[in-house]
Amino acid sequence: MRDAGHYAQTELPFAAGSATSLRAAERAEEDGLPKLQRARLMVAYEIAGLEGITDQEAQHMTGLDGDSQRPRRQELQRMGLIEPAAKKRKTKAGNDAVAWRLRSLPVR
Numbered sequence: 001m002r003d004a005g006h007y008a009q010t011e012l013p014f015a016a017g018s019a020t021s022l023r024a025a026e027r028a029e030e031d032g033l034p035k036l037q038r039a040r041l042m043v044a045y046e047i048a049g050l051e052g053i054t055d056q057e058a059q060h061m062t063g064l065d066g067d068s069q070r071p072r073r074q075e076l077q078r079m080g081l082i083e084p085a086a087k088k089r090k091t092k093a094g095n096d097a098v099a100w101r102l103r104s105l106p107v108r
Contacts, residue, residue, distance in 0.1 A: 037072045052085030052101030
């Protein structure tokens with residue numbers, strides 16, 4: 001079991017107190033998988049344009065399941081790379097969902 005200080009060394013989410021979950025997050029981070037998944041999402045957001053895409057649409061476009069796509073979208077949001085689009089859209093179940101788009105960055 002690793003000490004508590006080690007738990008803060010991975011940027012990926014994991015179940016607190018679970019050494020197995022921590023090891024899985026560390027392995028994924030070492031493999032570069034999250035970086036690849038974020039890149040796939042960025043391409044999907046680029047294709048979607050100003051209208052953006054919902055999480056469900058992003059999953060369909062990228063082939064990522066929700067348990068992989070949502071954390072990567074949250075990371076991109078925390079990095080300031082994406083933002084909510086102007087309008088929400090309906091999911092397949094008829095629920096309102098936020099559409100996400102690339103953040104508009106000022107031109108220098």
